[in-house]
Amino acid sequence: ARTTVIVGGVAGGMSAATRLRRLDEQREIIVLERSREVSFANCGLPYHVSGVIADRDALSLQSPERLAARFRIDARVRHEVVAIDRDARTVTVRRLDDDATTEIAYDELVLSPGAAPRWPAGIATDAPVHALRTLDDLDRLMADLDRVPADGAVVVIGGGFIGLEMADNLYRRGLGVTLVQRGAHLLPSLDEEMAAPIADHLGALGIEVRLGRVTTAVGIDHVVLDDGSRVRADLVIAAIGVTPETALAAAAGLTIGAGGGIAVDALHRTSDPAIFAIGDAAEKRDAIDGSGRLVTLAGLANRHGRAVADTIAGDAAPSRPALGTAIIDAAGLTAASVGWTERVARERGRDVRVVHTHPSSHATYYPGASPLSMKLVIDTADDRILGAQAVGTDGVDKRIDVVATAMSAGLAASALADLELAYAPQYGSAKDPINMLGYVARNLASGDDRVIQWHELDHELATGAVLLDVRAEAQLAEGTIPGALWIPVESLRERHAEFAGRRVVVHCRVGQGAHTAARLLSELGHDVVNLDGGFLTWRDGQRARSLAELPLAA
């Protein structure tokens, strides 16, 4: 029988192993895993810190014993693969318990070694700094956390997914948390104005968020930031990103891609046809422009694990390029995204249309509706959806999953208007927020509507436009944009002569009333643009710049 050796026994590796067994009962399947456990829920690790997942063993989904009994898989923990001999088709394996080294021959080799946490610079000896990747890491972290006093202080370095999850769970544990983020906003998968409410939400809970800062030193009881400030830290979490584990592959002469991961084709084959790579270590092809890209998500690792088993068993089907749909529970506020941000799209030279909306999670006449903040990034050239973002407490996951499905199927932005989504007042609206994105997109595509973005307002006003606030009187208490002329929609027919001859930027709370106003003014002969996303998006944009201590201009 043939032998398939798999390096890494978690998301990608173990998915490959189980599927391969289902397709081929005869093959030898050997899984080599460096840590003490296989098949654990990486994504659940942060929640044990707070006790939300109280039982540590709930995170262990399979054991070598159960995998042997059910799947006849030979899974060996505390076994590290240290070299690949491509000519001999063997791997060198070190047994970590006794440092014994053996060679194992393979017919096919699958690499799913994942990605290693990066460490900040300037770590002092014995500094209590942790990164979270495996159950072993969690066990070490929990032991150290037990030594932190109940009113202790922790610093989390890094404001991406894992950093936010750790900050949240350490906060829920009752500790004082400071979150240090190098970038100007949290969560690089969002644009700045979408991320601003998250920093405010964490701040309101009492988590200290430091944006645009890096740590320069990590001591045994403090960290030092690049502005010279010193923050007490009984424990430090490093969550500044991960590096794909390419060393083994590179040492064996396999091609590493421009994005930094092991280069593979659509069948997950490396530059050596007997070696496959999947998961966080392997480079993905971006679904929008086909570029090489790292996407470290469990769904892709699991899926590609299964796909590689199909290929090995002789039923190859190419995998699709990656959209990178991602979601996080940021201390009660959900943030999700798919595809490109506006920033990435502009960096890659795309001419984009941008839509911001602030709908309700379901019909407002039914109790319990909560606000959503949504963003759609559209290619002006062909109405293609390049990306979407959503933030809110309810219904965020649903809306992003629908957009991800639409993107995957190649639906244009305007086509979102036509989706027949399930409506009863508990779940959505007769025109679901997704349909509304489609309507707004369609109005932009047809030229019926023209908009400016929050960061373009100052320029418009400087070049002579009048800013018209068409909200109802009761809404003004929420705040106003300096310099705006207030005329509610209902009074426009009478009063529009007041700004005759001037270009008009119209705004309301979210953009919807202003759309009706803009259509009316346009019909009455005015040169009018709508402030996309209204007062709320404008305010979030201002807030993003002030949180980051950045100038307001575009």
Next chain:
Amino acid sequence: ARTTVIVGGVAGGMSAATRLRRLDEQREIIVLERSREVSFANCGLPYHVSGVIADRDALSLQSPERLAARFRIDARVRHEVVAIDRDARTVTVRRLDDDATTEIAYDELVLSPGAAPRWPAGIATDAPVHALRTLDDLDRLMADLDRVPADGAVVVIGGGFIGLEMADNLYRRGLGVTLVQRGAHLLPSLDEEMAAPIADHLGALGIEVRLGRVTTAVGIDHVVLDDGSRVRADLVIAAIGVTPETALAAAAGLTIGAGGGIAVDALHRTSDPAIFAIGDAAEKRDAIDGSGRLVTLAGLANRHGRAVADTIAGDAAPSRPALGTAIIDAAGLTAASVGWTERVARERGRDVRVVHTHPSSHATYYPGASPLSMKLVIDTADDRILGAQAVGTDGVDKRIDVVATAMSAGLAASALADLELAYAPQYGSAKDPINMLGYVARNLASGDDRVIQWHELDHELATGAVLLDVRAEAQLAEGTIPGALWIPVESLRERHAEFAGRRVVVHCRVGQGAHTAARLLSELGHDVVNLDGGFLTWRDGQRARSLAELPLAA
């Protein structure tokens, strides 16, 4: 200026009016509405009965005054259109307050009169029977409900969407509720085995569900059923379906479709090019086979209202055929569906593959996951998704919306496996339930897996197959299928000689473990099929038949 007259001032009609105003400031727009209010939330009416929507006026979204001020729309309530003169292009309107009749000339006429509730046979004079369609109906119902004693008894006739919502809200009001349903199961938009848990759920709350029964008489304090039983009823709700309001159109000689609604083209134009029809009164084209079909859903009425305004304003774009995505909160259990049921697909002669799954709403290692029951109906000929159903307490709306999007975009069932859906453990699984449906569908399409349905088991056993239960020992307590041989997956490699030479039907709790077992047995040379959906679907099927007092065979 041209004049557009709109009959019916709620979902379809008013959506047409507002959009038309945005596109054309000059046009006269007259909306004629028979009831006392326009723009009310039909879909919210049932929830005022329980007080879930406490404020009755929250259901009134717009008033004629506000529509005049904001949109310059001339909306006239208590005005009924009684005739259309197509040659003269006028409508005859009766003002209900004084019975005065006038003629109004139109350039374009839009019919959105909705659908009228059907009434059961044998209603006695002064019987307290109500149907719910307008705010006027709600006001009358609430007045009558105030006369029902606190421990009163009500009968709801009809087990469709409105019947279930009314039963739920009357129950929440504290009344004793009997729900009488003509069909063999609740909710005709589901198949019987999917609907069975809903009847049980209502029953567990104390709602008396009578399936396969019709009322033969409605008296002043009781109803009589066709089995002769007499049920006390201080108040009766008729929710046995609706009839499209086609009388006006038919009297004017407009074509009525084979499905019973006003016939329209994809631009919502009737057989008279100056007259358009939308909403519940207009026939839809079915998205799967293009047949004429009634689909009485708010999303379509709103969307087609907007579309007809575009056509009238000179920017016509054909509407898409209808999938009929629908959802209901059945007293805390959500049920949703899209497309065709298995029953409809078979009635229409399709050869179908059916998939049942019972996944968790999110990763089971994270607290709060709840069970889902899902069903996918697939055309064997081309792997096309014909329909989907889901029932559960959480995440049902999301999954059905994703399938609706996939169907709308023409994705095949197998393609669901590749969707990149947002995953963190609070929201889903690394392999989301949608992906799993895709995997199972793909295994069936490739021929790797073969399944039988719950209603085919008796036939298999009668013709000599052995039934193999591969569940873990702890799962047996949930119940067993008579005659099954119990061998857990882990013991199959040793014990499979016990049933050598016989066809094997393998089952587990939900189908997933049995899939691994079936693959193994198939690799070992057995003729094996999996019982689709496992013990749970089999049990739901049995339960459906026993609730309906029907024989078990297919």
